[in-house]
Amino acid sequence: MPSLNDASSAVWAPPVGVAAPRNLCTDCGISRTADAHRCGRACQFIQPDYSGMEAQVHGRPRDESRPDELYFGPFKRMAQARLNPALAGAQWTGIATRIAEKLLQTGAVDAVLTMAPDSQDKWKPVPVLVTKPEGMSQVRGMRMGYAPLLSLLEPALAKGYKRLAVIGIPCQVYALRALEKELGFERLYVIGTPCSDNTTTEKFHTFLALLSEAPETITYLEFRADYHVELRFVDGRKKEIPFLQLPISQLPPDFFPMTCRTCVDYTNVLADITVGYMAGQGEQWLIIRNERGEELAALLGEELVTSEPGSAGKRAGAVKGFLKNTELAAGGLPLRRMPNFMRHIVGWLMPRVGPRGLEFARARVEMKAVETILHLRRAHKARMKWIVPTHVWRLVAPYGITPRDGEQKDST
Ligand SMILES: Cc1cc2nc3c(=O)[nH]c(=O)nc-3n(C[C@H](O)[C@H](O)[C@H](O)COP(=O)(O)OP(=O)(O)OC[C@H]3O[C@@H](n4cnc5c(N)ncnc54)[C@H](O)[C@@H]3O)c2cc1C
Ligand code: SF4
Ligand code: SF4
Numbered sequence: 001m002p003s004l005n006d007a008s009s010a011v012w013a014p015p016v017g018v019a020a021p022r023n024l025c026t027d028c029g030i031s032r033t034a035d036a037h038r039c040g041r042a043c044q045f046i047q048p049d050y051s052g053m054e055a056q057v058h059g060r061p062r063d064e065s066r067p068d069e070l071y072f073g074p075f076k077r078m079a080q081a082r083l084n085p086a087l088a089g090a091q092w093t094g095i096a097t098r099i100a101e102k103l104l105q106t107g108a109v110d111a112v113l114t115m116a117p118d119s120q121d122k123w124k125p126v127p128v129l130v131t132k133p134e135g136m137s138q139v140r141g142m143r144m145g146y147a148p149l150l151s152l153l154e155p156a157l158a159k160g161y162k163r164l165a166v167i168g169i170p171c172q173v174y175a176l177r178a179l180e181k182e183l184g185f186e187r188l189y190v191i192g193t194p195c196s197d198n199t200t201t202e203k204f205h206t207f208l209a210l211l212s213e214a215p216e217t218i219t220y221l222e223f224r225a226d227y228h229v230e231l232r233f234v235d236g237r238k239k240e241i242p243f244l245q246l247p248i249s250q251l252p253p254d255f256f257p258m259t260c261r262t263c264v265d266y267t268n269v270l271a272d273i274t275v276g277y278m279a280g281q282g283e284q285w286l287i288i289r290n291e292r293g294e295e296l297a298a299l300l301g302e303e304l305v306t307s308e309p310g311s312a313g314k315r316a317g318a319v320k321g322f323l324k325n326t327e328l329a330a331g332g333l334p335l336r337r338m339p340n341f342m343r344h345i346v347g348w349l350m351p352r353v354g355p356r357g358l359e360f361a362r363a364r365v366e367m368k369a370v371e372t373i374l375h376l377r378r379a380h381k382a383r384m385k386w387i388v389p390t391h392v393w394r395l396v397a398p399y400g401i402t403p404r405d406g407e408q409k410d411s412t
Contacts, residue, residue: 004116004128007159010135011116013128014155016148024380026198026259028172029127029148030179042175044263050389053177057270058290062391068358070391071365072287073269076294078279078358079286079306091142091222092284095304096167096191096275102299103165103189104133110161113152114139114168122219123208124201127152129161141220145201150175153183163187169195170265177270189296192271194278196368197223198260207255210247225278225360261375264392266368267361272296279309279361313355315363316398322367323399326374369395377407385409 004013017032024045025031031039040046051061054074062069069075087094100112115125116139125143129152130136149172156164164185166176173192180188199207208215211231220232229246231239268274273293279285286306288297297304355363369392376384384407393403 004119004126010132011128011130011138013116013126014152016127016151019148024259024262024383026146026171026257026263027148028146028175029151029153030175032148032151033154038179039175042178044171044174044265045259045383045387047386048174048264048389050265050269050391053174053270057177057272062269068362070394071362072267072274073265073289075287075289076291077288078309079288080280080283080309080357081286081304081306082283083300083303084305085303087137087140089137090140091220092277092280094140095284095286095300096193097136097140098303099191099273099275099296099299100130100165100167101133101136103296104130104136106299109163109165109187109189111156111159112136112165112167113149113156114166115143115147115149117141117143121201123204129156129159131161142222143201144198144204144221146171146198157184165189165191167191167193168268168271169193169198170268170270171195171259171263173268173270174265189292190271190273191296192268192274194267194274194276195263196260196266196364197256199256203252203255207251210250211241222277224282225280225356226282227354258375258379262372262380262387264369264372264387264389266365278364279311279358281310281357285309285361309358310356311358313359315355315359315366318355318363319366319370319399323370323374323401326371366395366399370399370401373401377404381406 004011006012016029019027020031020036022031022039030042054061058074060074062074064070081095083093083095083098087097090097100114103109104112110131112130114128114130116128118124118126123144125145125147127147127149128139130139146169149168162185166188168176170192173190176190205215208218212218217234218231219234220230222230224230227243228240229243267276267287272290273296274287274289276285286297288294372388372392373396376388388407
């Protein structure tokens with residue numbers, strides 16, 4: 001790979017500043033910018049305003065008469081989708097990469113802000129500015145962990161890149177949107193991916209080491225919507241492990257940081273387009289949220305093959321089971337206690353009778369909401385009234401979880 005430090009190359013990684021110490025922080029990069037105090041108004045872990053930000057970005061907050069907006073945020077339409085032909089090396093079929101590539105090809109943007117793999121550790125994300133379409137092939141695929149994406153906003157502006165596309169995870173996109181007006185970009189396209197259960201790259205290596213005797217040979221990992229983790233190896237082998245057979249019990253209780261157990265925006269509600277897989281039933285899942293999102297999807301023309309997302313099964317039992325296990329774990333990882341032979345049977349049954357398509361995505365969003373409340377109650381009760389939006393309380397209400405004294409802004 002050419003040097004990422006060279007500003008004239010297709011992929012440029014300028015040096016980043018030092019992070020200011022912060023509690024509940026995923027180091028999105030804002031604390032490393034010239035004005036670190038902006039965290040106070042930019043951070044989803046300090047005092048977020050989701051409905052206000054949704055109105056600012058999409059022209060309206062989520063609409064209660066469209067039930068799926070409670071789960072997935074405002075959208076114009078959703079689709080099951082794939083890129084044809086798929087891009088080699090992409091996490092799924094490469095929709096995120098191809099949109100950004102097209103933006104660069106058509107001259108709609110000066111640069112794309114996203115993550116490249118670190119030259120020493122392919123799993124570690126490094127924030128970069130991609131300025132030529134061919135550079136996008138170097139950033140395809142998923143890294144595990146978070147890195148200071150937004151610390152490159154200032155270098156981008158200083159270089160004169162005023163029309164920018166950003167590919168980011170929800171905690172990065174929230175801060176970007178909160179500061180969008182004051183940053184002064186002429187045009188901003190936001191391609192979001194969903195995100196959950198992230199952890200530091202260092203901790204992720206512990207997980208890889210439990211999955212293979214030669215973890216350095218693993219080239220790809222994905223938690224698929226059919227309840228399997230897919231691994232790919234350097235020699236072309238593939239391995240599929242049912243969720244229930246993952247070695248979760250061997251992970252340390254703090255494997256997932258508190259941020260990633262308690263963030264409330266699974267589906268990246270402030271992106272113009274969200275590119276995920278959860279409701280895709282083996283394909284990708286697009287949430288096109290506004291006109292700019294339509295513009296981004298249209299860039300792909302006939303390369304984008306879409307169909308209506310399906311929905312099957314019932315989520316309530318799965319979410320109740322998750323709630324119970326999270327309560328029993330008391331801050332550790334929610335393990336399912338069941339004998340090994342049962343794990344095999346349930347592991348076989350889940351993809352066949354468990355929630356699928358949109359129902360799977362709703363189940364995951366509800367589980368994340370449940371997890372948020374239980375962990376914040378235990379570890380950061382005083383912050384709850386500031387960081388848990390009303391819609392999250394509505395998501396957990398069917399499972400008997402309601403706000404207690406002091407947990408909402410209008411109570412003490
Ligand atoms: C930590 C993490 C957790 C995720 N969890 C879910 C989930 O639970 N459900 C779901 O539907 N989708 C999830 N996704 C998104 C999913 O893995 C795919 O990235 C998405 O479906 C796009 O696929 P693609 O083939 O279009 O992406 P590609 O064309 O391969 O492009 C992926 C883009 O993501 C960027 N990227 C890679 N790693 C990171 C990172 N660590 N942080 C920020 N940006 C990164 C790359 O630089 C690239 O631009 C997650 C992504 C990440 C990074
Ligand atoms: S805005 Fe970003 S850097 Fe600042 S506290 Fe939040 S996550 Fe950390
Ligand atoms: S799980 Fe949430 S807090 Fe953690 S990296 Fe993903 S979006 Fe950010």
